[in-house]
Amino acid sequence: MTAEPTGLIVLVPGLGRTKIESLEKQLIAAYPNHRVKTFQHGIKPLSTRRGLDAVVDRLANSIRAWAGDNDGRREETASVILVGHSIGGIIARAAFLEAAGFGSEAPDDEPNGWATKTVRIVLLGSPNSGYHVENFPRSWRWAVPIVSGFAAFTIESVASGAYWLADLRLRWLHGIRVLGTTEAPKGSGPRPLIVQAYGDDDELVTRDDIDDSEYMPGTVRTRISSTDHGGLVDLTDASTKDQRWSELRHVIFGTFHGADTFTPPVETPVHFLLHGIRASAYDGWIGGVAAALRSQSTDAGSPPPKVVSLNYRFFSAIEFALPFTRRRNVHQFLDTYMAAVLTHSPDQFTFMGHSNGTYMMATVMKHVRAVRFRRILLAGTVLPPGFDWAKLRGRRQIGAYDANGVWADGEVHNDCARFDVPVGILATAIAGLGFRDIGAAGLRGFEGSHALDVTSHPTVFPQGHGGALQDHDGYPSRMPEIARFLSTGTVCTDPHEQRSRGFGIASRVTQILAPLVVLGILVGLGFAFAGLVVSIGVWGAIAAFAVPLVLIYVGLRTV
Structure with a gap:
């Protein structure tokens, strides 16, 4: 006989000791027609990101078992409600996305049965954009900059701007927006109601930390009165039990009313223009391309596009050469991308980058699978010739979905x-x-099999690092050509110059000699220092x- x-x-639950078992007992007593399960994830602040991913998979598999998806008792579960507190809400979101076909690896896995029955996801003090380090408990706050250099720990992975959390945030926005539409994976089921609750005395997660819900359908925000972060469960x-239970129930x-009152994404094109390490050397091209994009949209009778240009400060050659400073502005670009996704559809995103700007874009795309662009144009790129564009294409990061949810590369x-010279000598020496x-x-x-995923001219532009961004005699104006590629995908006419064989050889020799030169300098400095110690102490x-080292450093900061 089939059970009812x-x-x-x-x-x-969240991290550490919480009182969530008191909520569990209250739910069991008040709702005997529901089975209540608490998932003990065992995550600690210094668990690794790999452990975090394993916990997400374990939660998805546990719910699959509890819902009867594994043993033919699927019909015994009428509905699923997920309730996550603090980091537990982040884990619950990730598990639901995996089960609903919006996972972090394969783009459209077949949805699990329990995800199609999920009618509500309750997030209690769980931030959309991650935790702000300055709001962490003091013992955690000082630990973040110390431990983050050794591994990707949980405390860092769920912080605001972290790659892991940014990927989850983007997939969450996309998944909730398309569930229940023709763009959703086949068999994914309806969109659940998302309830985001925050405590009015919460020192860790505030109302501002859940503002993404303003841009998602089927989402409501509500306040739990007179409670801090731990008190939410x-x-x-x-003295507070009755009021707290009434609000939690x-x-x-x-x-809830007004769940479908939200700000939908705008479908107008968004063009990201990112300069290189010299904020002042070629910044004129950004204004020129922006003007050409707006002019072309006016001529076509289309709404003006949104142009996003991140103006990070002057970046010296030595700062670019050092990995810890080279990566400093990457998260700033990621934050800019995230802000654009809230208000606009990423299916309309394109990217044009020069020099270090191409490095920032590629680094973000490598670490955050949900970042994608319809078109990408590179000029004076400092990426390695073997950069794996095929991997990005395989993860559907280069292209767009049409109105029916069909992907086009x-x-x-x-x-x-x-x-x-900056590419042929400096970037080559760093490599x-x-x-x-x-x-x-x-x-x-780009060389080898990686060249198959990128178009390029058989010839090159004249002059140096900014040659592809400047007008030249006998050439069409560059700004309209760049704008035309970003808008339509039309590649400009071939430039007239042949590659310099001599400069190419010099570049390859530089790559070979760079470690020998650095080693020779270090050995020479060591002997010189030892000699000075003997003579002057x-x-x-x-x-x-x-x-002299300080003077050299100051000089290099301006090179």
Whole structure:
């Protein structure tokens, strides 16, 4: 005899000791027609990101078992409600997306049965954009900059701007927006109601931290009165229990109005224009391309596009050479992308980057699978010739979905210049020192199988690093050509210059000699310092070295 279908409520606690068991007991007593399960994830602040991914998979599999998807008892579960507190809400969101076909790896996995029965996801003090480090407990706050250099720990992975959290946030926005529409994966089921609750005395997660809900359908925000972060699931205090339970019960089972009142994404094109390490050297091209994009849209009778240009500060050659400073502005670009996704559809996003701007874009796309562009144009790129564009295409990061949810691959085009010294010498030397995220694709082009995923000209532009961004005699105006590619995918006419064989050889020799030169300099400095120690003492040697090294550093900061 088949059992009467029942509801399944899954509670996912936060970090450390919480009072969520008091909520579990209250739900069991008040709703005997529901099975209540608490998922003990065991995550700690210093768990690794790999452990975090494993917990997400374990939660999805646990719900699958509890819902009867594994043993033919699927019909015994009428509905599923997920309730996540703090980081538990982040884990619950990730598990639901995996089960609903919006996973972090394969783009459209077949949805699990329990995801199609999920009618509500309750997020209690769980931020959309991640935790702000300055709001962490003091013992965690000082630990973040210390431990983050050794591994990707949980405390860092769920912080605002972290790659793991940014990927989840983007997939969450996309998934909730398309569920229940023709763009959703086949068999994914209806969109659940999303209830985001925050405590009015919460010191860790505030109302501003859940503002993404303003841009998602089927989402409501509500306040739990007189409670801090831990108190959101605490029903042990007799003085607050009745009021707290009344509000929590409404959050989990109550009726909400206005869930579909939201700000939908705008479908107008968004063009990201990102300059290189010299904020002032070629910044004129950004204004020129922006003007050409607006002019072309006016001529076509289309709404003006949105142009996004991130103006990070002057970036010296030595700062670019050092990996920890080279990556400093990457998260700023990611934040800019996230802000655009809230208000506009990423199916209309294109990217044009020069020099370090191409590195920032590629680094973000490598680490955050949900970042995507319809078209990408590279000029003077400092990416390695073997950059894996095929991987990005396989993860559907280059292209767009049409109105019916059908994916179409997009375009990547690479423009090179004849005598690009920053690429051919500086980037090549950095690559020669063993840094695989930098290279001379802006001079040599992309090589091997990776070249199949990128279009390029058989010839190159004249002059140096900014050659592909400047007008030249006998050439069509560059700004309209760049704008035309971003708008329509039309590649410009071939430039007239042949690649310089001599400069190409010099570039390859630089890559070979770079480690030998650095080693020779270090050995020479070591002998010189030892000689000074013998002749003028340790402190005299330090002083003799410090002054010229400081002067060299200051000089390199302006090179």
